[in-house]
Amino acid sequence: MVTLKDIARECKVSFSTVSKALKGSPEISHETTEFVQKKARELGYHPNFAARTLRTNKTYDIGLIFEEKTGVGLQHEYFASVISGIQKVAFQKGYDITFVGGNSLQNYDYFSHALARNYDGVAILSCDFDSQGIVDLLKSDVPVVTLDYYFDSKHSAVLSDSAAGVKELTEYVISMGHTKIAFVHGEDTWVTQQRVGAFKKTCKxxxxxxxxxxxxxxxxxxxxxxxxxxxxxxxxxxxxxxIFYPDDYASLGGMRALSRLHLTLGKDISIVGYDGINLTSMMIPPLTTYEQNGKLIGKAMADALFDQIEKGSQFTPKKEFIDGRVLKGGTVAKLK
Structure with missing residues (x-):
């Protein structure tokens, strides 16, 4: 079996340099990292995760909780981009990600699951935050970061600024002359409350x-x-x-209904979405929406979670808002 010492000897660098280069540590130059990783592949090196776990008392595994009610799962483009941002940071640090959730795990005991799997940390993307399993998890010593939900000052949370996003969209629609504006919103969550509140306040x-x-x-x-x-x-x-829709994918159903009524988007009727997924940007006309920076949100979640994992009781929790931007598209008509 090829070891780190074998790679260090072949590369004529220290054991520490090899270890850091294989983890993609920023302490090692890009050229050295590429050289060491290439040599490791040539020698047929495979990391011994079991030995690393025994040595460090870590599993190098992150739990990722993602519940949603429509059964779409990881096909949800916005959440897929958030997960991609988390994965990139996790893999650079040598961690795996285990997905937990789905539309069939309501009231699941996530706390007991996290203990049984011995996750080094957990990222919560979407769930019922009032369920006992989630509350117990958040009250435990397991490092946790949440998306679009602020539990308390002891935990880090990354939030897409939904109130600011809806305010910007509403301001734009009003600037186009609209005063008869409908708001189709999602189920009652903290995010929904922020969006509805911002919409009502801006209109007022x-x-x-x-x-x-x-x-x-x-x-x-x-x-x-x-x-x-x-x-x-x-x-x-x-x-x-x-008409405002709760997200871009959901707006496709609204477009289908409008098409059957022979109404032309951006002319006979105006609509806006939320998320900024690629699919609706390729429509003709492109959907007017608010683009959330999913990959940046995912990176911020991962950075916050690893900060707690690596620093333990010395870490400082943070509540971080990530801005997006209005994509004007062509589905909002200018009224005279």
């Missing part, structure tokens, strides 16, 4: 009163639900001129 600041029937709830990522909500909104005696 512009003297725009939004009737209650303009607010409808569907599940996030639910295209069929948005199709039904769209038909309901357009059947009102005074239909909206613009």
């Amino acid at each position: 600041e512009h003297g725009i009163k939004i009737p209650e029937e303009y607010f409808l709830e569907v599940l996030y990522h639910d295209a069929d639900g948005c199709a039904e909500a769209t038909k309901k909104l357009l059947s009102l005696p005074e239909a909206p001129t613009c």
